[in-house]
Amino acid sequence: MSQVTLPHDAKAGPTKPEVRAVTLDKLGLRPTDHFVDVGSCTGSVTIEAARRVERVTAVERKPNRLDVTRKNLAANEYDADVTLREAEAPDGLPDDADAMFVGGSRNFDAVLDHAVDTGVDRVVMNVSRVEPAGDAIEAFRERGLLSEVVQMQVSHGYELAGATSFRSNNPVYVVVGRRGAEGL
Template sequence: MVVTVIGIGADGWEGLPHASRHEIASCEVLMGSARQLDLVPGAFERVPWPSPLVPALPGLLERYEGRRVGVLASGDPMFHGIGTTLVRLLGASRVRVVPHPSSVSLACARLGWALDDVDVVSLVGKPAALLVPHLHPGRRVLVLGGNPREVAALAPDARLTVLEQLGGPGERVHHSLDDADPLHVLAVECGADGASLTPGRPDDLYEHDGQLTKREVRAVTLSLLAPRPGELLWDVGAGAGSIAVEWCRTHPSCRAIAVEQHPERAARITRNATTLGVPGISVVVGASPGVLDLEVLDLEAPDAVFIGGGLTAEGVVERCWDALKPGGRLVANAVTLESEAVLTRWHARLGGDLTRIEVSRATAIGGFTGWRPQMPVTIWAVIKENV
């Protein structure tokens, strides 16, 4: 069974080229949203999408096995569309895609923006906080499925444009945030505000109770963890979650699981992640190493592990090392003699690098300025391939 996915715009049948019309006309069964199905003529069996869609897809496709099945998709099916979902489910060889201009292409055409110089963020079924890492001075962002008022609250100095019903007879481009059609794209021209994606964000951006990897040490730690797109981090003994947050901010596809035994700190991690634009961080509440069980908690094996707390608990390093993927990086920080001794033993056993960092910050001393030292931090970094 090969499923044909046909892109269609807000202008419906009239806006389709001959090839797309031919594909639709040859279908026995046509699936899509009720709105999309109403856009096309034909005597085929029409199947509106159930809700929720993704869990129902395997059974739905199995029901129509052996028949010529077509699927309608908004714009380009392979751009945040049903086409990518079907390819994941069936494989590329069983999905044929007939694309149409995407809403992003149409929006850039209307605005005069270069498509290759625009960030695109989909907020369809997702929290608006995901937009935060994309808000940089002078940048242009197109938001799919976002609530205009929520976006405006995140970017108060930005210029927002609503582009609705693009390509259809009801197309409208305006700046009224309270009068947006549900089928719209939101264009964001960022102002002067915005935060760097470089690790080592200011400490006062985090809500914490003192259990925070300070910015200078955090920057070094992230450089040793070396995040790459799509990778997963375990942040063990996460405290305020700053390592997990800054790991995820390096690339939208980076993921993290923060492990923290204190419920109040775990709640802070969630708030910090949301405030700083990476609300997808998963927080596991429990004591290590017991909570770090791949089978019991169905945890995914990590590409990198950071141990910021709980080093002296028996079995923590072993469990993290065993779970780590081949080629993965493990980094652990110690501030006490006892935790430093643990790192020294593991360094002797597995190798890697030991580094000691001492940072002093200038502070007021009466009417003068002097250096106030912070606690020195010992960092052990090792790659699993080294063993």
């Protein structure tokens, strides 16, 4: 299938392709999964997941951004049944999800509580700022979810004076959770 194309942009997104690759790997998506994207924004993660699983629910609190999710979905091929919900999670979260990506951090304690209460098997949260990353790690640990933390820093090459130099993106902390995890 072709690469994800995002003709429409939104202020907060998208999750960068290399970060998506690691995030999706850690989510361990299976064809029969129901996947939830919390804070879908440009829809980049929603679209990638919709190519791997049966069902996707995308939840986004900002109506204009949910519209961007919808438009970018329409510009891509995928097979999943995708539901879009304008809500601020934990509102709008389904009760039968298998895997969840938390890209939007508002109410993340309540979002993680919902994941635990409804038996979500795999949860990944991406955070770019250090202190919130620490809070997220602790929240995963307290709920018995914490399985792994990956810090990623991606740099892209560019031509400089006839050679190749690199520009780096901000680091991202990928907090990986599994139901019944034993901690780090």
